[in-house]
Amino acid sequence: MERCTVKLLGFDIDTFTFEQACEYANNICGQVVTINPEMLSYSLKDVDFAKIINSANLVIPDGVGVEIGLKINGHKVRRIPGIEFAHKMIEICAKNNNSIALIGARAEVLEKAKENLEKEFPRLYITYCQDGYFNDENKILNELKIRQPRLVLCALGSPKQEQFIFKALNLLPGSLFIGVGGSFDVWAGAVQRAPKIYQKLGLEWLYRAIKEPQRFKRIFPTLPLFLMKVLKEKFLPKGV
Numbered sequence: 579m580e581r582c583t584v585k586l587l588g589f590d591i592d593t594f595t596f597e598q599a600c601e602y603a604n605n606i607c608g609q610v611v612t613i614n615p616e617m618l619s620y621s622l623k624d625v626d627f628a629k630i631i632n633s634a635n636l637v638i639p640d641g642v643g644v645e646i647g648l649k650i651n652g653h654k655v656r657r658i659p660g661i662e663f664a665h666k667m668i669e670i671c672a673k674n675n676n677s678i679a680l681i682g683a684r685a686e687v688l689e690k691a692k693e694n695l696e697k698e699f700p701r702l703y704i705t706y707c708q709d710g711y712f713n714d715e716n717k718i719l720n721e722l723k724i725r726q727p728r729l730v731l732c733a734l735g736s737p738k739q740e741q742f743i744f745k746a747l748n749l750l751p752g753s754l755f756i757g758v759g760g761s762f763d764v765w766a767g768a769v770q771r772a773p774k775i776y777q778k779l780g781l782e783w784l785y786r787a788i789k790e791p792q793r794f795k796r797i798f799p800t801l802p803l804f805l806m807k808v809l810k811e812k813f814l815p816k817g818v
């Protein structure tokens with residue numbers, strides 16, 4: 579299976595369906611980025627972060643903002659919620675007896691997420707767990723290097739998780755890394771995902787912002803500005 583990407587603000591976004599993305603990811607190593615408008619906007623400001631996105635092995639459109647942006651550019655691509663994608667990859671690892679590592683979130687959240695995942699997938703082999711509030715990054719990288727898990731899920735928030743993964747890539751050539759944001763909080767039961775109707779309407783971001791009002795600051799003005807940039811790129815010639 580080959581990647582088929584389309585451009586959004588100059589970045590390649592994969593167009594796989596959910597099932598195709600899982601199948602593809604199961605057969606590769608490297609970095610999966612679950613991209614959203616905030617990350618794309620940040621990429622335009624930070625050259626190093628842009629390099630990380632450009633060198634990722636799979637960039638899945640996570641979030642309705644990216645879906646709308648792609649639609650403006652004439653591409654009908656369904657978004658793939660990162661949390662569901664990561665969950666499916668865990669399931670695949672459990673089925674294939676492949677080990678996984680969990681890095682990120684608060685210690686008690688991590689512990690509970692691990693416990694819940696082990697209950698859900700009795701054959702799951704979690705070889706390494708580390709909460710997301712560490713000082714000695716090299717120590718974590720060395721520990722990971724020794725364990726060489728097949729799947730490494732990093733829940734450090736963006737851009738921290740993508741930057742951490744980028745550093746780990748060379749040390750773990752046989753691993754697949756996914757930045758999963760707040761997924762451990764959901765798997766731990768500390769945070770609820772939006773009800774299905776919000777998910778279906780692409781309004782999960784709105785539900786999260788209502789539940790955690792500090793998120794409004796992150797979403798606005800990022801989301802409207804992002805869409806304006808996409809529109810500008812489409813309708814105004816370069817340099818205008």
Ligand code: UDP
Pocket residue numbers: 682683684709710711733734735736738758759760761762763
């Ligand atoms: N986090 C972490 N270390 C940090 C900062 C954040 O482990 O230094 C965790 C935080 O506890 C949460 C996750 O990263 O579990 C970030 O969640 P957020 O909801 O911000 O991510 P999003 O899903 O919006 O990308």
